[in-house]
Amino acid sequence: MAKENQFVNQIADIETDFPRWYTDVVTRTKLVDYGPVKGTMVIRPYGYAIWENIQKELDARFKATGHENAYFPLLIPYSFMTREAEHVEGFAPEVAVVTVGGGETLAEPLVIRPTSETVIGEMYSKWLQSYRDLPILINQWANVVRWEKTTRPFLRTSEFLWQEGHTAHATEEEAMEETMKMLGVYKEFAETCLAIPVFTGRKTEKEKFAGAVATFGMEAMMHDGKSLQAGTSHYLGQNFSKAFDIRFLDKDGTHKYAYTTSWGVSTRLIGALIMAHGDSRGLVLPPVVAPVQAIVIPIAAKKEGVLEAAATLKAKLRAAGVRADCDASDNSPGWKFNEWEMKGVPVRIELGPRDIEAGKMVLVRRDTHEKTEASLENAAEAVQALLAEVQQNLLRRAKKRKEERIVTAESAEELLRGVEGGNFVKAGWCGCRECEDKIKEQTAASARVIVEGETAGKCCCCGREAKHVVLFARAY
């Protein structure tokens, strides 16, 4: 037990020092490491495997909704950035600029894509001729670079991995439908695969994407009650089609500008997973995206037949499609329990000589630490059933917290008390930027999304008539 405690002590206390807990967990579980260039990260195999599972799930959903993948260049002429006024204002300050190539100073500097609306817009302008070519439904999996001052692994890094969907449509209605459809795909994915319930809704003008007509976001509640923007879907109207001349010959014989959208989620989702489900012992990974779903720990491993039985069990589980592994290292069982708990593996399987003799195994679930026994004969079915239960329970638990931690406020003071108590706060807002800025200043909370279908009396800041109910929270 001494060793166990010592091990848990490697992680800071989740309740008293959440930021430190986060850093400890992501590095000690080998999800990520710091790259040599400030603000960059190395996604290590254990972290990358989560990303691969996320990609697989999302990619299937994108394809099922008619999207195809493509790949556009990393490097964008600097001048492209300046064609859409809001876009350049938002992104120019944070781009990395290539000025030398092949030993020579470039005639025009190039930016490393911070996002690809411009270069993709340029290509769509070339490809789009007739209404028959619409809609264009393309997604790309790529790396992007945004020069960030304050960085944290997965949450905010100078380079990150993401997907960015870019579509073009004949009408405003179709483009808006696409925008909302993809927001819905993200929400369903977050709940089904990440076990994270989210708030979705329109962003305020201040919080919207630089160049969008409207941005819709999904916000997830983290362990500390702060919000994390986990994905966004933008209705771009004709802003980029006018800037990049994305036009088509319509049925009526006239040339029209297309309506475009873009939508993205990134490796930030890994940060969301960690901070939504983690506990004092470390990671708690939802089975759907966990790199290892079940870890077999041999007990009294030196006794004859134990390691063989553990290997057989692992093989049996893998054959049934469970991502199973076996820790046959010469560390003690206690050390292994802690290690794999910290790594967030949903189900631990203990298998010792007596279990083998009795034809059974001990299952310990990561979320509740509950122990059960199951027969070795039906091992795969038992493990799969337990994985499904863990997945469901994580979502249930997160939903419960999400519901318990919403309060309403009628003044800035109430709003402050709400967010200080680790809550999301619904409050009336008059709609003006001044109040939005003032609230941020006084409470460190920002408008996460505008709440649809609810009406408020007064603005919590100025007391004038409220235009919207807004969900406020401190955010990552």
Added chain:
Amino acid sequence: MAKENQFVNQIADIETDFPRWYTDVVTRTKLVDYGPVKGTMVIRPYGYAIWENIQKELDARFKATGHENAYFPLLIPYSFMTREAEHVEGFAPEVAVVTVGGGETLAEPLVIRPTSETVIGEMYSKWLQSYRDLPILINQWANVVRWEKTTRPFLRTSEFLWQEGHTAHATEEEAMEETMKMLGVYKEFAETCLAIPVFTGRKTEKEKFAGAVATFGMEAMMHDGKSLQAGTSHYLGQNFSKAFDIRFLDKDGTHKYAYTTSWGVSTRLIGALIMAHGDSRGLVLPPVVAPVQAIVIPIAAKKEGVLEAAATLKAKLRAAGVRADCDASDNSPGWKFNEWEMKGVPVRIELGPRDIEAGKMVLVRRDTHEKTEASLENAAEAVQALLAEVQQNLLRRAKKRKEERIVTAESAEELLRGVEGGNFVKAGWCGCRECEDKIKEQTAASARVIVEGETAGKCCCCGREAKHVVLFARAY
């Protein structure tokens, strides 16, 4: 027929103008387009789907041989490049350099990775402690940038997509075994999936990777008899472990430098596919990597029930795992035949009212244009069997050409005649750089690989005793 001819005329003649044929085919079939920055490419959905199939096949092989995926940063401190003498000499002239980030001039310029031995070496140095941590078997799927003067889509572009495996081992033997194992994986993949038989072997000092002790390559013969380097596997010895201090505490209690390897294939493979199998009508894609394996063309599509029957057939094929599509556009059948032939779809299915009545369909294979009939009832089995045959036949055909087009030469003149006739040429070589350079100058052919197990009399250049038999060819 007039329309058909007109359509085929969109592509230059493959025999008389192969470079133009290539450019025509890659752009007209929408595999690729030119990016706005000189030398960059946009991989369009039809091209990217081939890459996805290549990735899926390779990734499964990497994982089956114990490798895990990870992701390392795009940006590398310039100083890293200079730590390995040969490496900097080889790569420094072709890097893209970031000098500005977040609006400020950077203290140290950063290079966009042209390959990742340096940054990965830095991380391995940090991660590697004990012999227990070895081997490290990591692969990454990523984009890289190399500033190229002369570019062609897929074959040589400033940015391309690839995978790069980077491994570290305790001993020279293990590292060499890994190097050869991955070369073997590439070769098996090229033959099984791409239907491209390859020559594998060690590269000469001149042709090896900058920083490697030894490079092993696989070379594929293209339609015009030129060679394309389709993949390489490098034994790096301790060159990078010494430059980046990749050391471990061995069982004997002493610190030792690890032995490392790296190996990669890229989107160049798409170029290889095109140039190995293409014919006068356009692409010929091997079924294993073809985005569309079978295209259903409704005949007399306006007749009642035809479109419905075509849609049902498509759905049936898809349910059986065939990547099937149906061209229900209002173009003529003749136009569609040409279009999908040009796009290289392995099997075309013609389905008209009489076929439907008779419960059958017409199958036309892309490789031989042979027509057969099959019952609609067993449609999936018939199509799958035909796809397997096409795959086999493409490999057989390519093997035959590869065997027929190898000649031997005893002098530089014979070598020149050989390569001018579109052959690969085996010739003796004394082993000196001077002769290698001279042969290149006189014949435009370079040493592709050293042929193992064969002995030659004299060097074809200087007439001195030959050290190796070398396979020479003109190369992309």
